[in-house]
Amino acid sequence: MDVFTITLSIADTELSVLSLVTLGLCVGTLSGFFGVGGGWIVTPALNIFGVGMPFAIGTDLAYVFGQSIIATRRHVGMGNVDLRLGLLSVVGSVVGVEGGKQLVLLLEEYGQVDPIIRWVYMVLLFTLGSYILRDYVATVRLDRRTPPPPTGAPSGAEAVGPVASRLRRISFPPYVSLPASGIPRISFWVLFSVFFASGFLSGFMGVGGGFILLPALIYLVGCPTTIAVGTSLLSVLFMAGYGCFSYSLAGRTEPVAAVIMLLGAAVGAQVGALATRYVRGLGIRLLFAVMILLAGVSVALKQAEGLFGWEALSSLAGIFVLGAAGALTILIAVRLYRGIRGTGV
Amino acid sequence: MVMTLAMMKAEVVNMRSIPSRYRRTGIVLVTLLLMPLAGAGATGAAPSVESDISGLNASMLDLCTHHRFVFALVVTLGMALLAILISAVSEFILHRLKPGGLP
Numbered sequence: 001m002d003v004f005t006i007t008l009s010i011a012d013t014e015l016s017v018l019s020l021v022t023l024g025l026c027v028g029t030l031s032g033f034f035g036v037g038g039g040w041i042v043t044p045a046l047n048i049f050g051v052g053m054p055f056a057i058g059t060d061l062a063y064v065f066g067q068s069i070i071a072t073r074r075h076v077g078m079g080n081v082d083l084r085l086g087l088l089s090v091v092g093s094v095v096g097v098e099g100g101k102q103l104v105l106l107l108e109e110y111g112q113v114d115p116i117i118r119w120v121y122m123v124l125l126f127t128l129g130s131y132i133l134r135d136y137v138a139t140v141r142l143d144r145r146t147p148p149p150p151t152g153a154p155s156g157a158e159a160v161g162p163v164a165s166r167l168r169r170i171s172f173p174p175y176v177s178l179p180a181s182g183i184p185r186i187s188f189w190v191l192f193s194v195f196f197a198s199g200f201l202s203g204f205m206g207v208g209g210g211f212i213l214l215p216a217l218i219y220l221v222g223c224p225t226t227i228a229v230g231t232s233l234l235s236v237l238f239m240a241g242y243g244c245f246s247y248s249l250a251g252r253t254e255p256v257a258a259v260i261m262l263l264g265a266a267v268g269a270q271v272g273a274l275a276t277r278y279v280r281g282l283g284i285r286l287l288f289a290v291m292i293l294l295a296g297v298s299v300a301l302k303q304a305e306g307l308f309g310w311e312a313l314s315s316l317a318g319i320f321v322l323g324a325a326g327a328l329t330i331l332i333a334v335r336l337y338r339g340i341r342g343t344g345v
Numbered sequence: 346m347v348m349t350l351a352m353m354k355a356e357v358v359n360m361r362s363i364p365s366r367y368r369r370t371g372i373v374l375v376t377l378l379l380m381p382l383a384g385a386g387a388t389g390a391a392p393s394v395e396s397d398i399s400g401l402n403a404s405m406l407d408l409c410t411h412h413r414f415v416f417a418l419v420v421t422l423g424m425a426l427l428a429i430l431i432s433a434v435s436e437f438i439l440h441r442l443k444p445g446g447l448p
Contacts, residue, residue: 006399009406062424069428070435244424248417251409255420256402259427266431 008254011055024264026325032272037208048317053114057206058247062258064208065240072233080230082180089235092192096199118303125296132289164222181223208236278339294324
């Protein structure tokens with residue numbers, strides 16, 4: 001197995017190329033299928049494989065940067081991007097990412113960066129996993145009680161939510177207008193706060209920030225969903241791009257690992273995107289929730305290894321994180337194969 | 346690396362049947378990406394993926410240690426170029442699979 005092991009000189013760690021390719025392939029498939037960035041699984045996984053947290057974050061941001069360029073190109077082609085809003089996001093995002101990075105470097109100086117970020121990850125993954133699981137249960141119950149809507153019924157235009165309406169009324173200059181998103185006037189500071197918060201998370205945890213930014217753009221700013229998807233990807237591109245540059249400037253990026261993962265993800269993303277044409281069903285959402293929870297368990301195992309010094313827990317954490325992502329990837333690939341063969345989904 | 350370049354050359358010859366904009370982008374990006382990799386692999390050892398990765402690793406470590414700003418620029422621009430290349434290649438493959446372009 002030594003043939004497949006490479007030394008990452010900057011992070012001073014040895015890693016298996018197979019693990020990196022598998023991770024990239026799995027995360028790419030999940031990204032293409034669910035439309036999530038996957039940064040939330042790459043950073044903990046790299047950390048579990050033995051890469052220090054600041055290096056894991058820097059490497060993940062480099063990987064997310066590449067991923068978001070690929071995804072944004074598709075959405076720009078489809079006209080789903082509000083360029084003005086995307087460009088406005090640069091200011092808040094860059095300040096947020098820089099703030100997050102400075103906090104990581106400060107924690108690193110005190111020798112507390114790995115355990116603290118792992119705690120934050122555990123909270124995030126368990127909360128997100130439980131939320132999706134609860135949403136799944138609620139949807140299943142609703143499906144059983146509610147009769148299906150009559151075919152041809154109008155779906156209705158997207159209405160601006162109460163929170164977005166209230167935020168648009170905030171009188172704090174300067175104001176901007178976003179015609180592409182159907183927003184006549186909104187305070188710049190509302191947008192700045194939204195982008196700052198997602199940028200900070202991005203810089204602190206190495207996540208793309210899309211899972212915060214997308215709902216924020218829909219519910220707080222009041223963007224139409226399709227525009228919000230494309231624009232959040234463009235903002236993630238700026239955030240991850242700046243994060244990649246900034247972490248590299250601090251010498252906390254492992255470009256070789258990022259390149260290997262991106263190559264794996266490129267193949268996986270095509271499989272995942274193709275599978276969405278054939279795969280239907282709430283079962284996948286359930287598996288997604290379970291996978292997030294298992295990723296949370298793997299981070300908890302790694303944390304326990306640090307607390308109790310049992311090295312076996314670290315190996316178990318690696319098996320958990322790769323096993324969960326791998327199992328879901330195989331399931332998506334099997335469903336895709338069955339869909340293409342026309343044997344039912 | 347020599348093998349990779351030869352395969353790429355063969356692929357470029359095969360690319361004559363595709364629209365020129367994909368062809369030009371592909372050739373420029375492949376050349377740009379392979380140039381530093383080929384240089385990094387020139388360590389005197391027999392060409393292999395392993396020596397390429399070690400060479401690339403060594404160059405990156407050297408850049409990171411002595412020229413941090415250049416390192417940051419190379420990493421950021423390199424990832425962007427690689428992503429654009431991957432995007433162009435997948436577009437090209439989809440174009441080949443489905444004549445008439447992307448759906």
